[in-house]
Amino acid sequence: MRLRALSASLLMVVACTTALIPGAEKIxxxxxxxxxxxCKSLGFVEAKPPFxxxxxxxxxxxxxxxxxxxxxxxxTNYALKATGVAYSCExxxxxxxx
Numbered sequence: 001m002r003l004r005a006l007s008a009s010l011l012m013v014v015a016c017t018t019a020l021i022p023g024a025e026k027i028x029x030x031x032x033x034x035x036x037x038x039c040k041s042l043g044f045v046e047a048k049p050p051f052x053x054x055x056x057x058x059x060x061x062x063x064x065x066x067x068x069x070x071x072x073x074x075x076t077n078y079a080l081k082a083t084g085v086a087y088s089c090e091x092x093x094x095x096x097x098x
Contacts, residue, residue, distance in 0.1 A: 017052050018059040024066040028089075028097040029058060029073045035097050039089035042068040047082040057082035072097060 030036065045068070047060035058075075061084050065073045070086035071094050077083045089097075 018047075018056040018063070020059050021063045021066060024059070024062040027062040027065050027071060027073050028094050029062070029075060030097050031075050033074060035093075036072055036074045036085075036087045036089060038093055039072060039087040042070045042086040042088055045073070045084050045086050049080065 042065075045061045045064040047057040047064075049057075051057055057078065058073075061073055061075070061082060065071075065084075065086035068086045070088050071091075072087040072089045073084050074087055075082070075084040
């Protein structure tokens with residue numbers, strides 16, 4: 001019985017995670033504003049809790065960056081509400097972001 005309850009809880013957590021949409025897995029993420037200084041800002045992105053896993057906020061913002069046509073996410077805050085800015089950078093600039 002305990003194993004069944006644990007399995008059900010795990011399934012609920014996995015089912016509620018934020019999956020990446022096609023293309024979002026290629027989004028680079030940085031907290032260094034100097035790395036996006038030569039890039040075009042596409043707009044603000046945010047992710048609001050609750051989050052099932054530590055990656056949910058980042059994945060949600062990467063998805064929103066991809067939807068805006070960006071290739072780099074500059075994260076401004078990872079506190080209660082995660083916020084950032086979506087950027088479109090030249091491929092050689094984006095490639096320098098770890």
